[in-house]
Amino acid sequence: MPDDLDRRIIALLASDARMSLKDLAGHVGLSSPSTSERLKRLEEQGVIRGFTVEVDPARIGYTLQAIVRIRPLPGKLHVVQQLIVEVPEVTECDKVTGDDCFIARLHVRSIEQLDAILDRIADKAETNTAIVKTQPVMRRLPPLA
Template identity: 65%
Template sequence: MLDELDRRILEILAANARVSLKELAQEAGLSSPSAAERLRKLEERGVLDGFTISVNPARLGYPLQAIVRIRPMPGMLHIVERLIQETPEFIECDKVTGDDCFIAKMLVRDMAELDTILDRIAEKAQTNTSIVKSSPVKRRLPPLI
């Protein structure tokens, strides 16, 4: 389980993963060696499994985001999964229970690019696509209790 200091460290890192060790230690009320040890233990326990960056897709030329529900045709599950993995415009994908097997997030430059990608999948799966208008809740930490 996490103690209060672990939770504080995770909150600080979630707000700014680029924070220096010195700043992290100060904000958490620890010495730099103690903060470093806490980070190491969080990584060893698998609580922290990486540090990442956040980019603005529109600034990279991808103004459209789409959520695609994908239901492979019989016998096509593994082929569709591989196709999703090999298509870089799919930036996230979850294998789920229910009628659909995959729920994926895509970034595309325009509707024509979306159609081209979905056409490749259409031979092997049914898709249902929604265009993202906004994201009122960005990726965030779950409650740290």
């Protein structure tokens, strides 16, 4: 379980993953080697899984976002899961309990592209699609306290 200093490090990196080790150490009141050791431990424990860049899909031409609930037909669960994994426009997917097995987020350039993707699984699963109008809460960390 991360302590208060770890949580502060995580929060700072979540707001700016490019922050230098020196700046990070200065913000949390530790030396650079101590901060580096904490970062290494957080990575080894799997608390920090990586450092990344956030890209706006609309700025690179993916102006349409959809949430697709997917219910594989009997005996097709693993086939459908593999199809989902292979579609690069699926940017997130959760395997869930309830009426559906998967909830996927897709970024596409057009309705036609969305239709073509859904057609690839139409004979293996039932789908229910919602077009995203806005995203009032972007992906974020749960409370660190």
